[in-house]
Amino acid sequence: MSFSTRILCIGAGHVGGPTMAVIADRCPHVRVTVTDINKQRIDAWNSNDLPIYEPGLDEVVKRARGRNLFFSTDVAAGIREADIVFVSVNTPTKAFGEGAGRAADLQYWEKTAREILAHSDRGKIVVEKSTLPVRTAAAMARILNSNGRGIRFQVLSNPEFLAEGTAMRDLEQPDRVLIGSEETPEGIAARRAVADLYATWVPRERVIESNVWSAELSKLTANAFLAQRLSSINAMSALCERTEADIDEVAYAIGTDSRIGPKFLKASVGFGGSCFKKDILNLVYIAQSYGLREVAEYWEAVVRMNEWQQARFVRTMLANMFNTVAGKRIAVLGFAFKADTGDTRESPAMTVTRALIAERARVVITDPKALANARVDLQDVGDAVEFDADPYRAAQGAHAIAVTTEWAVYKTLDYKRIYDAMEKPAFVFDGRNILDHRALFEIGFNVFPIGKTPLKHV
Numbered sequence: 001m002s003f004s005t006r007i008l009c010i011g012a013g014h015v016g017g018p019t020m021a022v023i024a025d026r027c028p029h030v031r032v033t034v035t036d037i038n039k040q041r042i043d044a045w046n047s048n049d050l051p052i053y054e055p056g057l058d059e060v061v062k063r064a065r066g067r068n069l070f071f072s073t074d075v076a077a078g079i080r081e082a083d084i085v086f087v088s089v090n091t092p093t094k095a096f097g098e099g100a101g102r103a104a105d106l107q108y109w110e111k112t113a114r115e116i117l118a119h120s121d122r123g124k125i126v127v128e129k130s131t132l133p134v135r136t137a138a139a140m141a142r143i144l145n146s147n148g149r150g151i152r153f154q155v156l157s158n159p160e161f162l163a164e165g166t167a168m169r170d171l172e173q174p175d176r177v178l179i180g181s182e183e184t185p186e187g188i189a190a191r192r193a194v195a196d197l198y199a200t201w202v203p204r205e206r207v208i209e210s211n212v213w214s215a216e217l218s219k220l221t222a223n224a225f226l227a228q229r230l231s232s233i234n235a236m237s238a239l240c241e242r243t244e245a246d247i248d249e250v251a252y253a254i255g256t257d258s259r260i261g262p263k264f265l266k267a268s269v270g271f272g273g274s275c276f277k278k279d280i281l282n283l284v285y286i287a288q289s290y291g292l293r294e295v296a297e298y299w300e301a302v303v304r305m306n307e308w309q310q311a312r313f314v315r316t317m318l319a320n321m322f323n324t325v326a327g328k329r330i331a332v333l334g335f336a337f338k339a340d341t342g343d344t345r346e347s348p349a350m351t352v353t354r355a356l357i358a359e360r361a362r363v364v365i366t367d368p369k370a371l372a373n374a375r376v377d378l379q380d381v382g383d384a385v386e387f388d389a390d391p392y393r394a395a396q397g398a399h400a401i402a403v404t405t406e407w408a409v410y411k412t413l414d415y416k417r418i419y420d421a422m423e424k425p426a427f428v429f430d431g432r433n434i435l436d437h438r439a440l441f442e443i444g445f446n447v448f449p450i451g452k453t454p455l456k457h458v
């Protein structure tokens, strides 16, 4: 079959894999190849056991794979053939040198730019899919266009707004697709070509075009605003616990104001995930480097509030379990950073688990999809932690259970059965406010929600 366009995506992770699967599914006239330096990941994409869990992903991959969707480790061949190259490699927080702990580590990003240049014999459209500091496209264009061969590249920014756990819906029916380019005739033509691709399934009015800097900065801004809402409601949850106000009632009352809206007002043990913290810190670093100290401090507080909320959750556990958890078995329900994903990056459950281990608790972790990642994340703690896919076994003999991920399955467990198998007094710390607290209290549990008055027998 002949294809009208050939697309390559460098980076077969949580963004590259699902995004390209949807493009291939919706655009049978386009040939899509996804490459990665991680062979194990590519092998998994080519198997029946995909490397990431995302509801609905399996079906889409199965429909398109081998037809117009291919996964390969041959980055060079992929670059040679491609008309459009999406770059979706990881851009973690820099762990060393200038800007360590805040700035984005652009080493993977720059390597791909040099690789694209090395294997190209004609101009291409290069699309930033990764989240990058504002003005990265300028550096990318400088590397790509400083070749002595007269090859010209157009660098676009097309940040990805998908959320893990709902990635397929977010990709198939996005609120918007944003494409930024240089505002030259060549830049605008390139962004129109990518806009046309999305317009195959996304209504035109939802495809937003902008200058490249606005597109880059919009992604950082979106994550900063989303995280800020979570830190704001979490800050209020602490106040609710002191004043007998109820955070769900407060969230509902303010969420009905159309200027505020109901989304992202669920108080919890804190936000996690690979993006919010790193992108805000990146924004903080950018603001600092432009001498905007107050802007940097303003956004940094969103991250500080989140760290405080996680630490506060563990302090509540300790304070109510007679100031010691040493030697006590504690079941941690959920290790993924949110429900419907196996991703554990920056998961609040990790902070909670490590804090409990530091207090010498015997932690048992259970999770429907994230145990493999949890084992890797906690390999340094040895037998200070146990893993059990069965929540009932995890809770057996425990003094407390802590709900750290909002998996739907935890709402419908038989808590009477769990209570009967636990040490007494038995405690529930609901870090996601998903359980029926009154019913748990009536079973006999001491119940500690977030942002609500605890229900205690002791």
Ligand SMILES: NC(=O)c1ccc[n+]([C@@H]2O[C@H](COP(=O)([O-])OP(=O)(O)OC[C@H]3O[C@@H](n4cnc5c(N)ncnc54)[C@H](O)[C@@H]3O)[C@@H](O)[C@H]2O)c1
Pocket (backbone or CB within 6 Å): 010, 011, 012, 013, 014, 015, 016, 035, 036, 037, 038, 041, 075, 088, 089, 090, 091, 108, 111, 112, 129, 130, 131, 132, 160, 161, 162, 163, 164, 274, 275
């Ligand atoms: N995860 C999310 O929810 C999400 C949402 C929107 C945007 N983003 C952004 O998208 C980017 C990717 O995130 P992710 O979660 O998919 O990361 P990821 O770690 O899951 O995947 C990145 C992949 O890139 C590969 N890679 C790195 N260098 C490479 C190279 N030189 N050649 C080929 N492959 C290479 C890695 O092996 C890895 O498999 C980040 O910038 C992130 O901020 C992530």
